[in-house]
Amino acid sequence: xxxxxxxxxxxxxxxxxxxxxxxxxxxxxxxxxxxxxxxxxxxxxxxxxxxxxxxxxxxxxxxxxxxxxxxxxxxxxxx
Numbered sequence: 164x165x166x167x168x169x170x171x172x173x174x175x176x177x178x179x180x181x182x183x184x185x186x187x188x189x190x191x192x193x194x195x196x197x198x199x200x201x202x203x204x205x206x207x208x209x210x211x212x213x214x215x216x217x218x219x220x221x222x223x224x225x226x227x228x229x230x231x232x233x234x235x236x237x238x239x240x241x242x
Contacts, residue, residue, distance in 0.1 A: 168193060168201040173210070173234055181214065181223050205230065 175187045184199040191198070202224050205211040210230035214223045226234060 168197050169205060170237075172198060172201045172205065173230070173237060176226050176230070176234055177238070181225055183221060183223055185221070 171191050171193065172187060175191065176182060184195050184202055187193070188195040188198045199222075202211055202213075202222075206213055206224070209227055210233055211224045212227050214225060216222070
């Protein structure tokens, strides 16, 4: 996780099932575009899955099983 925005996005998934870019952007003081780009990058790496790919905006994402394992590993490293 070399990119700050990707790390912020992964950390924002703690305790959530579904997330939207606008919600994360608002909570982290980042632009929606910045977070959306991070979501697409993580989706490309198999860490997130888009539940609403037919939509052009307000897409909803979840972590994949691989993403869940990466988040768990990140949490271990922070303690």
